[in-house]
Amino acid sequence: MPRSRTLPAELDPSARQLVARLRRLKEHSELTMRQLAAKTGYSAKSWERYLGGTSLPPREAVESLAWITGTDPVPLLALHEIAVDARDSRRARPGTQVQDQDQDQVQDQNQVQDQNQVQDQELVPDQDERRERDRELPAGPSAHPQPALRHLPHLALAAGVAALAVALLAALLLVVRLDDDATTAAVTVPPRTTVASPPPVYTCRITRTDGRWSAGINKGLDTEIGYGATGADVAEAQCLLRRAGISPGGIDGMFGPLTLRAVKTFQQRAGLVVDGMVGPRSWKALRG
Template structure:
């Protein structure tokens, strides 16, 4: 391939510089196209296209040529990468953009003068591309949808917050509730005041009544019996007015000692024995 062959005008600067340096490497190595094809694995016709600027050589071809000529491949590969990016960018440009560029070039050309009798050409009816400042078609519905969803989310959040506040108010009402009108009264306190009244023992609690009581009973009659059982030397537990297990055991013990029926019930006979 002669050295004086002119490179295509549409080559970008990086591709032009890359091809120029590849030409110099081939010329300095004094390799023919056939020898270059044998050493690199790419055909002679391919190298004619590469060195003629008709197509960008593969990365491997550039690296192989640098290796067989004893040249550092890094600068060449950097130029190749820039040229490849430029080529891919041109291919990726949309057709509309290329039409817009062509239309701008046409508008830059001076208008042809028209005579008074010449009818001016009709305005072009071809659709023009939207201005950069105007929203693209389909964008307004998309923005409206986003705004609607945002408003819906705000409304749902407000409703949820209101429900939570109502739940908190109801829970507090259930937990606190109205104040109790009656407070639990403390258990009565009994004191044994053992005295002998009319030949009968009395603890001064139930005014000498002989009411029949049994297990589970409570009140002053039970406290009176507990005091009299303690006077008889049998412990009923505490003097609390509750006919519980300890009091029941003490009553049965007293009945057995007094020769009465051991049933755990304090009737007239048991009361008479207790007050002896």
């Protein structure tokens, strides 16, 4: 991927930082897209999307790129986790808007019901008064309590419906507020960070004892190692490759692409089978 290609403007800052670091690892390893696909198991088109910022790479792809380039994967995986959290938070926001719309609809319906109830309350006394006038009941002590008793069921029903509407509205407001608080908390939670132990430091102390070269790291062992191996045996081989005039990259104890290329160059120069594995014959030639 060319370096001049800019990342999308809408890309999240954490995802932008992750993609930038993945780009640097790819450029430093000098791997083509096809070689990157062959070593990681993800297609070249997928890596074009990952490194172009149009698609967030899976966790396994990030870890694979770190291992094949000889890089500590822990900081990259921490950045990937932050980017995933930010992406999930953005996806959760439209749901809150839908709840707000539903709340507005419920409030409108409650307002219409309250207006109808008020109208019913205003009409009931008028109908009762008309009935009383039509009947022309005589005024007396027993004639006055009857209209008041007939009004009580209507007033009680209206009051109960109004109280129910207020309770429903309060419950909806509480649910929406809790959802807003949960969404805000999900966005503002500080990213989880993982403290990675510092990688070991290896120092080449080239000596020659009994006609054999040694870097003084793995105590003269000739353990067979290959691509992806780590530890003191790899650091020993890297020191001996450097003594032979072939650069394996850094003396970091990680059998990555640069070390693999150095081993194959040494094997070809020494007339050995060029398989990229440091076995008994390659160790013997290195220590020769």
